[in-house]
Amino acid sequence: MMFTNLKSTWKRLLAMSMLAATTVAAPAADLRIGIKSEVTAADPHVLAPSNRNVWLHVYDTLVGQDATLRAVPRLARGWRAIDATTWEFVLRPNVTFHDGSPLTAEDVKASIDRAKNLSGPRTYRTYLQDVDSVVVADPLKVHIKTKEPSPALPDNISLIAIIPKSKAQADEDAFSRGDAAVGSGPYRFSEWARGERVVLVRNDKYWGAREPWDKVVFQFIPKEPARASALLSDAVDLIDGTHAGMADAFASSGRVTQASTPSYWLNYLGTDQHRTSSPHVSDVNGRALPANPFQNLKVRQAIHLAINREAIARHVMKGDAVPTAQIVPAGFFGHDAALVAPAGDLAKARALLVEAGYPQGFKVTLHCPNDRYLNDAKVCEAIGQMLTQAGLKMAVQAMPYSVLLSRVAAAEPDVSLYMLGIGAVTGDSLAPLRAVVQSYDKKKGQGANNYGRYSHAEIDQLIDKAATAMNPAERENLQRSAARLVAQDLGIIPVHHLKSSWALRKGLTITPRADGFTFATDVRDASVK
Template sequence: MTYPSLRAVLCASVLFPLSVAPVLAQDALRVGLAANITSLDPQFHVVGSNSALARNVFDGLVNQDDRQQLVAGLASVWKPVDDTTWEFKLRSGVRFHDGSPMEAEDIAASLRRVPTVRNSPSSFLPYVRPISAVEVVDAQTIRIRTTEPYPLLPNALSRIAILPRSLERAETADFNSGKAMIGTGPFRFASYTPGDRLELEAAVPGEGAWRRVTFRFIPTNASRVAALLSNDVDVIEGVPTTDIAKLRSDGKITLSSVASNRVMYLHLDHEREQSPFVRGRNGEAIPNALRDPRVRQALSLALDRRAIVARVMDGEGTPAGQLVPEGYFGFVPGLAAPAFDAAGARRLLAEAGLPNGFQMTLHATNDRYPNDDKVAQVLAQLWTRVGIQTKVEAQPGNIFFARASNREYSVIMGGAAAETGEASSVLRPLLATFNPEKGDGSGNRGRYSNPEFDRLLAEALRTVDDRKREALLRQATELAIKDNGVIPIFFLANSWASRPGFNYRPRTDGWTLAINATR
């Protein structure tokens, strides 16, 4: 699977309509979610749990299918008019849940609202920052201009929920109360109990996949599995890897999984001459060993990625040698996960003048990713075996991410997802030289910087030709991975489990959408 060319996108826009064909509504669906949300406002916080839940109620101008390929959303077709102008033709006859017609002015108002959303922990602004002007040509046509060539505009806009123009000035609190929960999606708002559940109902009574949908927030793995086994819910997401074998042998439970777009990776301190958690063999202060490319390569070779996936993740994952999985635009054929080579790691450490190794601390979350604490402990053991005495400090995400962003650590383990379905969505935040004014390196907590990488990435982001852009992204990827700007470990798997009579069609982005559940 590859990123579609413009012609393929236009074809896809015809082949994949916005919603499923009308069928008689079925009984209620009950879903157990693995994470809570921070708000019902679909433009408030770029975080997977919020975005997935919102997409049950709201649509984008462009949508992504189950494999993150661009398909028709509220726009039926789109095309570049010139290097800095895109034209979108809207679907006719679409109405918001309040009965108002969806028109081009609603698109413009939705885009204008994004920069005004207050107190966002992670804003949607980067997706619309390149936009310089929005022109409403007529009720069904809108043109969007960018400050420079921006071929990924449709991908970026697939992340923006479209609201009625009457909600342009709506506050986040208006969504949380349900007052502003007005979209064009297959389900409309019914009720919301923070920390407990969200109730939705079919937007058009008698049509759609389900008459009523209940999303329950059950972040504890054991409780989520227990809810499924006791028939309190029909489908759960985020199946714990430790329960996969048991559920598979049950005979009644249906499991569905797919390789995800989320890679687990390591950030290393590239910038500081002395790093706070890198010490000599006996605990003495030493120059930052992580700045030596031989040490970074040794850290990578010391990781037995296949064993980590097989034993820690119970097979639910894929060893990673780059930041996007196969099938994504920008994936580099042949750039495989490095083979485990403990002897090679020791040799590189000796070449770097560290034959006796050194000490360091790995910081990680213990509640954000599947088995994150366990994976961190195994990484520490593998490094210790080659002479890098490593201890682990695992913390709740609300503590870890704030301190990691403040660059209080030397080595951290994190996860990143290609949310736009192509490589630049992870290359730019993780590896571009940190530049808040340009929006580059927003997640570059190791402060990796390579001018040639920056040049290739910048050229790719303004190259309209798909083949040329993909070639540039591949060059940038190969350069940064060879340099171990970050160290990929493995791709997570997204998994769902359903009780008898129910099935879930998996998505690479991990989103749980009610329209993907059937019986």
């Protein structure tokens, strides 16, 4: 969402918080979290980030994700590829579900089969499309057979909650009531009040380290000012989705700290590189051009260099974004540390346009969302101004994301230059490379979000090789090579990675996560030794 000029709002919130400062805080062993997105389903195999944020406390997974979304052991203490199309996962011994039943390979098979076959529009089937079968090798060993070599399978499996086999046939109502809400995670399901809160209680028989919180309450507070007010008045202990506009009010209160980290979410510019005549491009007098300028690398380079990413991050985003020249941030699989966002260089951008054959520039419309990403319309306006200074005749059209998506995803996209976002939800650059950079091929499921129809044979080959390379070092080198070629050829023009941010009452600490999830397991009271 986009937020503007909140200073007066924060002043009122601060005054309200001072009046409420005598509010009695919750017991130290309880943790109250204000989150912007409410849970929409209790079934852990129904796909929605807000659901997964909460239910990962209740349901464990075979493979976990650390703060930069790298794979780490969870219910599986280890895994390996035993051949090109078979992954073996060895389970931890002596793990029990909340109902006291032991975790076995049968439960894992039932869970993956259920997630793969669950009906409905929001499922994890896409992440399990490589899975051919799940075989129980012994009570604590599972073999997952894939249709072809699938090196990213452990990352994809990290998204799948493990439930008891006895609950595999349960419906949504059974999970909502709590009858089927049985996991092996550090917290147990206690209550779900739709649209209001989820209450969890500590699982004292958890296989891992004992959690300090007796009870965790996720309070759904969608509006940012209301979340800030709840924190400042001690109604909650921490909140997610904070932004730079809150900083002054929080600092003035003297009772709040903030934490942030670059997220997996990239904002980038896409260009129409498929058609010889693009619909929203003309010469400076409004006449059709003889060629599509975005098919000219020098034009793409001019746009790339005209964007002063540091200025956008500092003045438009107020520190809520990190300039970038590639799809994934530092720490992610496939990130290339040598690829650094260039400084804005208007003179070089103008020179490139002259070299490309456009000494007077040309007219073009930049299409953007105005309700999808933080400050999205403002960012587009800033980019439009920078491209104007470089010599282009710019128009910027901001619209609801749903409207923009219908235009870019049409059989003949009704855009020439656009801003969108893509996220590496598994911490791996492979999926977004396949989605926004690889040549569009509907039958193969490639280039699904490559709306500009960019195509580069060598990049396609690198991505294809990475998609079947079972050696992690080899695969990461292939993806880094693809990233370098994308940066050189500007298949897309990265702008910045948005930040994930939190605010906490003083005394609490949090490990910031690139997925923006707020885990009670990452929150600690520094005063408790």
